[in-house]
Amino acid sequence: MPGTRAGSPLLARPAVRRTFACALVGRSAYGVLPLCFLFTVRQATGSFPAATLAAAVLGLATLALPVQARVLDRWGQRRVLPLVTTTWVVLLAAAVLLSAxxxxxxxxxxxxxxxxxxxxxxxxPSMRAQWRWFAEDVAQRRAAYAVDSVGEESLYLMGPIVASVVLATGPARWGLVLVAALAATGTVGLVASPAAVARAEEPGPLLGLGPVRRPGMPRLLVSMGPFGAGTALVYTGVAAAADRLGHPGWAGVVEAGIAAGSVAGGLLWARLRRPPRVSLLLVGLAGLLALAAALPFAAAGVALALGGIAFAPTYVSAYQAADALTPPSEHTEASTLVNTASNLATAIGTALAGSLVAGGVSPYAVAAVLIVAAAATSNLGA
Structure with missing residues (x-):
């Protein structure tokens, strides 16, 4: 544990600020990549279906991240991240050359x-592992995870905007060059951090179920499923409603409002001494979704923005729960599994949304039911 004054604000420490800034730069690559890769393939093949197929494969393949997280827990960031990032950069360069x-x-x-x-x-996951090293107590760790979630939410808001600028000014493959540069910068910053030396003193086996075998983890991952699917239905429902009104750009405004709500929720969550149980936030979110299903577009957008307040705190509490349910040797993998469970459910929810819209069923109403299920199965405390 670092020898800093207990209770001092994390971001007041130069090493923490520098590491987090570099991590945000690196993680911004994941906000830019989806659109740039999609249109790189589209421009190379001349086929939009081929591009969407390749993009779907890219998204599903990221479900392998828990394997990398287990290796990170076992051998540490300074050994693993440079090798993985270098491989990724080489593959991105190959994509640029193939497109050209x-x-x-x-x-x-x-x-x-x-x-x-x-x-x-x-x-x-690597940044969250470093937060655990920097944070001296539970309250600081909750604040750290909240700041991290707010930063990540902001990146996924800005990423598509950056990608749009790239697409408007040149071939999509130049966006992949930017992605490679961002990821390399983030990796350099993370491995230069004093926290990067930390790794499990007693690493678990390389093979096996890992954190999934720990009591409480299956329930946590199950609860993230309906939450992830529900949020996917929300975003797809917004896009479908805007398209139906003949103003697709309005979807971006509502999605920005949801992201702003999530940022506000994360910041508020970090300041609370005794946060309520997350299930109460999820019940409130479900109520707002049910209300949005009955409202016109603009009013529904306001309800959804308010509902966004529950998004970041849910992830913050899930990361904290994963830490509490697993030993230090499995923390990176456990937090990665939280995201993997949510991302897999998000893919399923997105696919389901198309059928719901075609059948005249409100995605918001179905999302409300799923969020209630998440609240009912949740073992998330503060």
């Missing part, structure tokens, strides 16, 4: 997408 050469075979792009997804550096 006009490679049009969808199978080639799907294989490359699979490789990119499997080797994506786990910068978010």
């Amino acid at each position: 050469a006009g490679t049009s075979r969808p199978a080639v792009w799907c294989v490359l997408a699979l490789a990119l997804g499997v080797t994506a550096p786990a910068l978010g």
Whole structure:
């Protein structure tokens, strides 16, 4: 544990500020990548279905991140992250060269997408592992996770904007060059941190179930499923409603409002001495979603923005619960599993949303039911 004054604000420490800033730079790559990769494949193949297939493979392949997290727990960030990031940068360079050469075979792009997804550096879990090293007590760790979630939410708001600028000014493959530069910068900053030396004193086995076998972890991961699917339905429902009104750009305004609500919720959560149980926030979110299903677009957008207050605190509490349920040797993998469970459910929820919209069913109403299920299965405290 670092020898700093207990209770001092984390971001008042130069090493923490520098590390977090570098981590944000690196993690911003994941906000820029999806659109730039999609349109890189689209421009190379001339086929939008081929591009969406490759993008789907990329997204699903990132579900392998818990494996990388286990290796990080075992051998430490300074050994693992540079190797993984270098591999990823090389693959991104290959994508740029293939695009420039006009490679049009969808199978080639799907294989490359699979490789990119499997080797994506786990910068978010690595930063959370460093927060655990920097934070001296439970309250500081909650504040750290809240700041981290707010930063990540902001990145996913800004990433598509940056990607849009790239797409408007040149070929999409230049966005992949930017992604590589961002990830490399973030990795350098993370491994230069004093916290990067930390790794498990007694690492668990390389094979096996890992954190999943710990009492309480299956329930935590199960509760993140309906939460992830519900939030996916919200975002897809917003896009469908805006498209139905003939103003697709309005979706971005509402999504920005939801992100702003999440940022506000994360900041408030960090300041509370005794936060309420997350299940209460989820019940409130479900009520707002049910209300949004009955409101016109603008009013529904306000309800959704208020509901966004529950987003960041849910992840903060999930990370804290994962820490509490697992030994230090499994913390990085456990927090990664939280994201993996949510991301897998998000993919399922997005696919489900298309059928709901086609059938005239409100995605918000179904999302409300899923969020209630998340509240009922949740074992999240403060």
